[in-house]
Amino acid sequence: xxxxxxxxxxxxxxxxxxxxxxxxxxxxxxxxxxxxxxxxxxxxxxxxxxxxxxxxxxxxxxxxxxxxxxxxxxxxxxxxxxxxxxxxxxxxxxxxxxxxxxxxxxxxxxxxxxxxxxxxxxxxxxxxxxxxxxxxxxxxxxxxxxxxxxxxxxxxxxxxxxxxxxxxxxxxxxxxxxxxxxxxxxxxxxxxxxxxxxxxxxxxxxxxxxxxxxxxxxxxxxxxxxxxxxxxxxxxxxxxxxxxxxxxxxxxxxxxxxxxxxxxxxxxxxxxxxxxxxxxxxxxxxxxxxxxxxxxxxxxxxxxxxxxxxxxxxxxxxxxxxxxxxxxxxxxxxx
Amino acid sequence: xxxxxxxxxxxxxxxxxxxxxxxxxxxxxxxxxxxxxxxxxxxxxxxxxxxxxxxxxxxxxxxxxxxxxxxxxxxxxxxxxxxxxxxxxxxxxxxxxxxxxxxxxxxxxxxxxxxxxxxxxxxxxxxxxxxxxxxxxxxxxxxxxxxxxxxxxxxxxxxxxxxxxxxxxxxxxxxxxxxxxxxxxxxxxxxxxxxxxxxxxxxxxxxxxxxxxxxxxxxxxxxxxxxxxxxxxxxxxxxxxxxxxxxxxxxxxxxxxxxxxxxxxxxxxxxxxxxxxxxxxxxxxxxxxxxxxxxxxxxxxxxxxxxxxxxxxxxxxxxxxxxxxxxxxxxxxxxxxxxxxxxxxxxxxx
Numbered sequence: 034x035x036x037x038x039x040x041x042x043x044x045x046x047x048x049x050x051x052x053x054x055x056x057x058x059x060x061x062x063x064x065x066x067x068x069x070x071x072x073x074x075x076x077x078x079x080x081x082x083x084x085x086x087x088x089x090x091x092x093x094x095x096x097x098x099x100x101x102x103x104x105x106x107x108x109x110x111x112x113x114x115x116x117x118x119x120x121x122x123x124x125x126x127x128x129x130x131x132x133x134x135x136x137x138x139x140x141x142x143x144x145x146x147x148x149x150x151x152x153x154x155x156x157x158x159x160x161x162x163x164x165x166x167x168x169x170x171x172x173x174x175x176x177x178x179x180x181x182x183x184x185x186x187x188x189x190x191x192x193x194x195x196x197x198x199x200x201x202x203x204x205x206x207x208x209x210x211x212x213x214x215x216x217x218x219x220x221x222x223x224x225x226x227x228x229x230x231x232x233x234x235x236x237x238x239x240x241x242x243x244x245x246x247x248x249x250x251x252x253x254x255x256x257x258x259x260x261x262x263x264x265x266x267x268x269x270x271x272x273x274x275x276x277x278x279x280x281x282x283x284x285x286x287x288x289x290x291x292x293x294x295x296x297x298x299x300x301x302x303x304x305x306x307x308x309x310x311x312x313x314x315x316x317x318x319x320x321x322x323x324x325x326x327x328x329x330x331x332x333x334x335x336x337x338x339x340x341x342x343x344x345x346x347x348x349x350x351x352x353x354x355x356x357x358x359x360x361x362x363x364x365x366x367x368x
Numbered sequence: 369x370x371x372x373x374x375x376x377x378x379x380x381x382x383x384x385x386x387x388x389x390x391x392x393x394x395x396x397x398x399x400x401x402x403x404x405x406x407x408x409x410x411x412x413x414x415x416x417x418x419x420x421x422x423x424x425x426x427x428x429x430x431x432x433x434x435x436x437x438x439x440x441x442x443x444x445x446x447x448x449x450x451x452x453x454x455x456x457x458x459x460x461x462x463x464x465x466x467x468x469x470x471x472x473x474x475x476x477x478x479x480x481x482x483x484x485x486x487x488x489x490x491x492x493x494x495x496x497x498x499x500x501x502x503x504x505x506x507x508x509x510x511x512x513x514x515x516x517x518x519x520x521x522x523x524x525x526x527x528x529x530x531x532x533x534x535x536x537x538x539x540x541x542x543x544x545x546x547x548x549x550x551x552x553x554x555x556x557x558x559x560x561x562x563x564x565x566x567x568x569x570x571x572x573x574x575x576x577x578x579x580x581x582x583x584x585x586x587x588x589x590x591x592x593x594x595x596x597x598x599x600x601x602x603x604x605x606x607x608x609x610x611x612x613x614x615x616x617x618x619x620x621x622x623x624x625x626x627x628x629x630x631x632x633x634x635x636x637x638x639x640x641x642x643x644x645x646x647x648x649x650x651x652x653x654x655x656x657x658x659x660x661x662x663x664x665x666x667x668x669x670x671x672x673x674x675x676x677x678x679x680x681x682x683x684x685x686x687x688x689x690x691x692x693x694x695x696x697x698x699x700x701x702x703x704x705x706x707x708x709x710x711x712x713x714x715x716x717x718x
Contacts, residue, residue: 058511084511090541095534098500099507105489106439106508125531129494130501136695138482138490139473143698174696174705198698226701274703277713313714 034217040210042184043073043149046191047111049220051081054109057195058085060096061113070115071151071210093119097148098126101200104146105134109195114150117204118164131200132175143198147191152295153207153244154343160331163339165296167243170202171272171305177225178272180204182246184214186270189223196222204272206244206295228276230283234265236362237353238283240306241293242269245325245344249293252349264353272302280306281313288319289360291352293344298326319360323352384657390432390589391648391663394424395670397448398645400457403674404447404464404478408624412681413464416493417478420448422619425644426551428452429592430614433600434519439487439509441502442521444479445551446491449521454486457673458680467684474687475695496531498522499548503535506544510607517603518546519596525556527570536577539609547599548611551586553618558630571613579609586616587644617642 037045051057058081063070065078065088078086089096093114100110114120120127127148135143154163171178177199181187187205194201231246232253241249246268253264267283269276284290290310292303303324310322328342357363401419408417420427427448434440442449450460455471463470464478471483472491479493489505492498502520509516526532527550539546550570554561561568574581580602584595592614599610617639621628628636652658693706707713 087542090534090537092534092538094531095500095503095538098497098531098535099504099538102501102504102506103508103511104504105501106505108508108511110504125494125497126500130492130497134490135698137472137476137480139470139475140695140698141472141482141484142489145698177697177701224702225699226703271703274701274705276703278703281714309713312712 034215036213037184037216038211038213039184039187039205040071040073042187042216043191043205044075046188047074048077048080050192050195051077051085053220056107057109057111058087059111059113060087060089060100062089062091062115064088064113069113071207073149074113093122094126097123098130100146101126101131101134101144104144104200105142107145109145111147111149111195114148116162116207117150117152117166118162120148120150121166124169127170127176127200127202128173132173135199136175144200145198147194147201147203149203149205151205151207151210154295154327154332155339156207157334157336157339159334163332165327167202167204167272168296168300168302171302173273175200176273177201178204179225179270180243180272181270182209182241182243182268184212184216186223186268188216189221190225190270192220193222193225197225201225204243208244209247212247223270226271226274226276228267228269228271228279230265230279231268232264232266234263234287236263236287237357238265238267238280238287238290239293239349239353240267240269240280240290242272242302243295245293245295248346248349252346252353255346256350256353262353262357275305275309277309277313280309284310284314285317288317289356290322291349291356292322292324293349294324294326295344296327297329298324299329301326320356321359323356325349325352384655387590387648387652388658388666390428391652392666392670393428393452394589394645394648395667396451396457396673397424397427399667399670399674400451400461400677401447403678404461405620405624407464407678413478414466415477415479416444417464417624418445418622419620419624420445422617422639422643423551423553423586424448425589425648426586426592426614426616429589430519430521430549430596432589432593433596434517436487437516438600439489439502439505439516439518440521441489441498441505441518442491443495443498443523443526444491444493445523446479446481450481450483450488450491453488455481455483455488457677461677461681462684465681465684466686467681468687469680469684496522496526496529499526499531499535502546503538503544506539506546507542509545510543515604516545517600518544519549519600520546521549521551523556524550524552524554524561524570525559525564526550527573528564536574536579536609536611540577540579543607544609545603545607546609547596547603548609549596550611550613552613552615554615555618555622557622557626558628571611574611579611581611581613583613583615586614587642587647589644589648616644619643
């Protein structure tokens with residue numbers, strides 16, 4: 034067990050998987066000579082050469098589709114798309130091709146590839162560079178979408194994604210790259226499609242993924258320390274398939290839930306979680322399921338506007354209070 | 369020796385035999401497609417359905433230029449390629465019928481013919497979608513130092529989509545063993561090449577990518593084959609991509625339901641006058657390589673093959689509904705939804 038950053042965990046895992054399997058190779062803009070916009074691939078060009086660390090032109094549709102075709106012939110490409118915003122340029126290849134090829138041809142060829150891409154706002158990058166559109170991919174059968182929130186999960190889910198025989202969109206987050214945590218040794222993969230209860234609690238369930246799962250843990254610790262509120266945190270880890278049973282089990286225990294998401298509220302990931310809770314735990318609910326999500330605007334550049342639009346830890350505390358007030362449970366543990 | 373004979377030298381027996389073989393293949397495409405149109409009007413076939421009628425010489429010439437080890441990607445106008453590449457006609461027809469024995473098990477239909485055994489890796493319905501995929505397949509060949517070539521067929525309209533530019537650029541940059549073939553039938557649905565392409569001599573587009581290219585008469589099977597062989601050799605021996613444009617016509621509408629009312633009678637007459645199947649028929653007879661009666665026998669034989677294909681498709685069962693969730697993921701996952709539209713997410717009352 035070593036303590037390392039989310040960035041280091043990704044880098045070390047890519048390297049280890051490339052050493053393990055000669056069919057694993059990397060493609061993307063600026064990943065070689067420039068060592069990656071966020072330096073995840075630093076040093077790998079020198080170690081593995083240009084055949085396995087392939088710099089591409091600015092042509093997301095072209096190189097993402099080329100990775101799909103290479104995967105159809107059995108290679109295991111790991112594509113880096115600089116940010117998830119640019120994945121929209123490759124939407125046709127991801128949604129119409131990568132996601133469809135296994136099914137549309139009756140299971141004759143699978144597409145074992147990974148698309149690594151960070152989402153995230155809060156860096157004053159303005160409207161087109163601050164989106165969280167993982168929903169588009171989580172909506173699509175045939176794709177798998179994972180969203181690790183910790184260095185340990187970054188490693189275990191990246192191993193699982195590279196070894197999986199289906200196309201996996203691997204969602205990273207700009208704000209998580211420098212976060213640190215304990216990372217197990219070895220190369221044990223996570224199971225794609227399983228959420229994790231990252232903190233046990235009894236008063237309320239916080240459901241989140243990626244950066245907001247990190248925020249959820251911080252909020253839960255603060256609520257426990259300041260007010261004696263016992264919040265359980267469900268980290269989805271996988272957006273497709275969605276682990277509904279783990280969410281439902283938690284809500285059956287706590288009887289109320291708040292969903293945290295960095296995307297827009299209307300039709301967002303949280304909407305699906307809330308609907309699932311309504312289906313699976315309606316009789317257990319003591320309060321409506323609330324969502325803490327981004328304001329429904331193109332994200333502005335000016336710092337005060339950007340901060341107002343993005344969900345924060347304080348926003349989560351406010352909504353937890355409102356929810357517990359609604360069920361008359363604010364005083365729990367406080368006396 | 370070569371005296372006054374111009375472009376038509378006395379054919380050797382081998383050449384005659386070869387040409388007869390191509391005629392048989394072109395006729396197979398012709399009769400299969402005619403029968404497909406009929407089956408569509410009988411509502412045996414659903415969805416979109418695009419025929420290779422008028423493109424038989426192109427299809428057969430291209431397929432004669434690639435080898436078994438090579439890979440083929442096509443657009444949605446793919447029946448003819450499948451037949452000549454070696455897919456079983458019965459299984460192709462069964463796919464059009466949406467049956468269990470279809471080449472894609474009834475999951476793809478007319479636009480999505482795929483058969484790993486003959487290395488035809490789809491049939492793609494999104495214009496331009498197959499280009500990046502084909503480049504990726506060529507990248508995989510190159511990654512493994514293989515000697516296979518990838519042929520990537522497309523229509524004339526595809527040359528205006530972004531994927532065309534991105535893929536051709538990548539192909540040259542990365543020295544990919546790939547042959548792009550633009551099958552120019554002069555119409556993208558109802559839009560002419562001149563209406564849609566600022567440079568209507570489509571093969572010239574390749575010069576932007578320092579890629580060698582050529583244009584060939586798509587109604588001449590030998591010309592297509594020989595031009596494609598040059599392209600394939602360049603890709604195989606020199607790892608250089610190539611763009612080949614074939615020019616032919618579309619004998620019917622864009623798809624079987626299109627009456628092509630936008631075409632003038634003169635235009636249709638011109639295409640009919642260049643019908644490659646009739647043209648080769650007449651050439652074979654004129655050259656003394658075959659008699660009309662002999663060619664009629666081939667036709668009868670091809671009719672029998674097509675009839676058997678239809679019978680096979682008719683008899684093939686529809687896919688079992690229980691197989692609906694078999695092909696979402698190749699690596700199984702926990703919590704994969706297997707609910708039908710009226711099923712609850714969770715058992716009622718649980």
